Amino acid sequence: MNTFRIGLIGLGGMAQAHIRWMNEAGRFRIVAVSDVNAEAMAQVGEQLGIAEDKRYADFVRLIEDPDVDAAVSVTPNNVHADIIRACLQAGKPFLAEKPFTRVFEEAVPLLELYERQPVPAMFGFTYRYTPAFRYARELIRQGKIGAVRSFSIQYLQGWGAALYGHPYVWRFDKAIAGTGTLGDLGSHMIDMARFLFGCEFEELSAQLHNIIPERLDPVTGNRVQVEVDDFASFLARMTGGIMGVFQTSRNAVGSGNQHEVSVYGDSGTIHVSTLDPDRLVWIREEEPGQLAKATLEAPKHCHVKQYEDFLALLEGSATDGLPGFLDAYRNQEVLDAVIRASETKSVVRIRQ
Template identity: 75%
Template sequence: MSKFRIGLIGLGGMAQAHIRWMKENGDNLELVAVSDVNPDALAKVGAECGIAEDKRYADFVSLIADPDVDAIVSATPNHTHADIVRACLEAGKPFMAEKPFTRVFEEAVPLLQLYEQKPVPAMIGFSYRYTPAFRYARELIREGKIGAVRSFSIQYLQGWGGAPYKVPYVWRFDRRITGTGTLGDLGSHMIDMARFLFGEFQELSAQLHTIIPERPHPSTGEMVRIEVDDFASFQARMTGDVMGVFQTTRNAIGSGNQHEVSIYGDFGTIHASTLDPDRIVWIREEEKGQLAKTELDVPKHCKVSQYEDFIAMLKGQEPDGLPGLMDGYRNQEVLDAIVRADEQRTVIRL
């Protein structure tokens, strides 16, 4: 096969990034079909990308069933994730789907059962596995550069939801669509990063909170009660008794897209962040008790793109660290445990 023919589902904001990435990988990928429930978006993006009118689908099931489509890329709101993954599995189509894996854990269970019966190459969009600094941190941990890892802290902070910006009631605040708020949106990335670096969650405790309890409806201006979190914090014990502290919010004024981790080992500390994606900070003790702090440039081999791994997956390869369907399922399992830990005010064991 000269090129993999891709069908793109969801033509909102993230679609433009995926279209750009497909063009950058044009030797291997060709966008041949698109789908969206919004007819204006369907017509606009279809025309911009030169998609034939009979390949512009209002119904994603029809796009997935199209024999001219080899694989699916999905970038839609949370409440559609389960149905799209299910349709891909039933059709035997490889796919890359957005995170979180599903809206709630109850939707994830039957998908895993179906996947075990009808497995297909699958990738979940935990894109921060492809931040060079995080990949290099993982390599240094595996090489034992800071000795045994004892604890870590992860945070993912954004500021766009803060009070001064008067953000209206959009779909990310609608529990029927999202399942959870900041937890599922940003927290799912923190969960995945912890699993990527340290292994599985063993037990956790949590607190969820809504800082801004009402937001104006964008059409009517009437205040709508917010039923999802916009702040989440939790603590966890990971594989090997590695202890972790997590926090995330959309109300951190001054934070654009600040996802970072500090890792504490017996012989040193590593700090990695999206704010400096091509470098990490390495702190260790040298002779006579003196601390040395070094900024290390990320080596070239750690600069792997999400689409490089997606193409490799489509070619039948199994790249190290590719976030597959089981990563999506485990992530949703942890999200569910965090919600239960908050509701029950107790420690949840996984």
């Protein structure tokens, strides 16, 4: 079996998770690394035994390296577009973190380039690989709750709450992140809705809000204004008339990583959450006038790893449900609509 040679771009904390996942998959070998932080590059380079001439300050050189079969990008949002563009221009397969780009204006020319010269591409919408979510998708497709009419979805974390006094980091910097919790957590909610129901967003209304307007810069010791949202909510209508309620926040005290969905159909309901990633709750009518509630274990075939799908993509056999280039682009399209709806206080139709 082939081993794919990977160039890893971005060596911050999340890179260690990707390194672990690649090691677990067993058929990836990291042969080159890139980061603007020389200290991080030296540290990870030593950790992985990467030769000095394969440690690149310029990610374009890594992408163009003929010894690199595919790139994995784990960087802040402000370089997503440049890395995707470089991979497309070099014809290099890649896996990149979400969101697709910092702002929608960066996404449009990338789609045009991709349509001219497509490249195998995957994006880090990792909750598609939570067994309970995959099982929920399967049950919905099998009609186990009848026609889906509505759903509520939320993604809550608590680390940004005033209680903890979290300092100013790049995720609070609009120039780097583009948005706050909307792009960081909200992009996962948007992707999950498209993944579960296989349909697109048609229109929405939204509110973005900043709860903590200033945070302490740990470098300068000064208070810095936060210009991005740390709470987002929106109402959406999807194709087929499915109605959705979305909420995300970093200020939910007691929520570690709480991403969950309740789906309401004509003949039943499904509840699924990262708090119980291997099980879901199914409510349906067991006998006329009598509801039954069951907790179901996700079957073995729903336990799919992200890098298993990336491996299949590189081998030319992309699997059903793999988050590809157009998934990421459509996601950015919806993020842009949420921003416009909040700014204009109006209902915004999604570009079709």
